[in-house]
Amino acid sequence: MEAFLLGFVVLCAGGYAFINGFHDVSNSVATSVRTHALTPTIAVVLASVFNLTGALVSTSLALVLADRFVELPQGTPGLGILIAGLLAACGWGLWTWWRRMPSSSTHALVGGIIGSGAASTLVGGPNIAESxxxxxxxxxxxxxxxxxxxxxxxxxxxxxxxxxxRYSSPRRGDAGNRIAQAVFTSAFSLGHGIQDGQRTMAVIVLALVAGGYSVEGGIPVWVQVFAGVALAVGSLFGGWRISHTLGSRLVRVDPLRGMSATAVSSSMLFMGALWLQIPLSSTQTMTSAIVGAGANQRFSTVRFIPLREILVTWLTTAPATAVLGGILFLALSPLL
Incomplete structure (x- = not known):
């Protein structure tokens, strides 16, 4: 049973990474496609390639997360907590994609694991309160x-x-901003791969440890490749439902402000992963940067009704997935 649950955790982690790429590719390409810096096809292919590259270039954040993320109990209870948390995060990702709402996959995962850990305590199992x-x-x-x-x-x-x-013509200035935006879009996808790919790696490592396997030599290569490929394939097949929200419904974006938003969000992802070694949500950084750049105009173009809906989604992500994770763990508990 323990080996089966371990394999199921790896499968769920792959599904989580796929949905993450499927869901978050809109963050990478929304502004560049909206301002015509890149065509939709080229933007998606670049996002997929750089997501895979980002997942393969570094494992430092994954090692930190695997060490600090959560103290899982050994054996089937720990694997059950991960399964319920991952399934809750996957379900929330699909639901928010259907609703065209950008949301944080990290908040969803954290909420799901907290909820499943609390449910474990309710049924008399080991708890993760210290985490x-x-x-x-x-x-x-x-x-x-x-x-x-x-x-x-x-x-x-x-x-x-x-x-x-100030001395450039609008035509020349827009052309330069589109070139810079294309570069920063690729950089954002690379940062997304570094951030989100390593979260999937950390979950698999936690599952391996809970299953009794040693990972003292660092992140296994197959884990790194598996997470990167799942994220990249999800990005390649990503939908455009959220792109419409970010690129058109939320704020009016011109090449200058699109470039500013992608520059800020990509820089933050790199700093968070490689320097500060903390997880940052690519969805939240890109969405907030788009709103910040769009708000700095002579006439405000921010549409507050979609913005309010997004903020409500962000605030309810962790509580909703915590409840869902708890329910799923209670459903799984007879098997653990």
Missing amino acids: YQVLAQQIILPLLLSPIVAFGLAYLLVFPTTWLM
């Missing part, structure tokens, strides 16, 4: 602060960018 403080300090707090930082940086970046282009 809650680490989850709050190392994961939840950065995720909550990153949208505010992204909004402020994107808003401020519009000022020097506009000043540098």
Whole structure:
């Protein structure tokens, strides 16, 4: 039974990575396609390639997350907690995709694991209460602060960018911004692969440890390749439902502000993964950067009804997946 559950966790982790890529490819390509910096086909292919590259270039964040993320109990209870948390995150990702709402897959995963861990305690199983403080300090707090930082940086970046282009004609300026935006779009996809690919790796490593396998030599190569390929394939087959929300419904984006948003969000993903070694939501950073850059215009173009819907989705992600994760664990508990 333990070997079966371990294999099922790996399968669920692959599904989580696939849905993550499927869901989040819109973040990478929305502004560049909206401003005609890239064609839709080229944008999606670039996003897929750089997501795979990002997952393969580094494992430092995965090692940190595997060490700090959660203290799982050994054996089938720990594997059950992961299964319920992953299934809850996958379900939330599909539902928000259907609703055209950008949401954080990391918040969904954290909420699902917290809920399933709490349900484990309710049925008399081992608990992960000691991990809650680490989850709050190392994961939840950065995720909550990153949208505010992204909004402020994107808003401020519009000022020097506009000043540098004061002598350029609109046609020439837009052409230069589109080129820069294409570069930053690729960089954002690379940062997304580094961030989100390593979260999947961390979950698989936690499952291996709970199953009694040793991973003292670091992240196994097959785990890294598996996570990267699942993320890249999901990106390649990603839908366009959320792109419409980010590129058209939320705010009016021109090449200058699209470039500013992608520059800020890609830089934050790299800093979070490689320097600070903290998880950041690509969805929240890109969405907040788009709103921040779009708000810095003479006439505000931010549409507050879609923005309110997105904020409600963000605030309800963790509680909703916690409830769903708890229900799923209770359903699985007779098998553990």
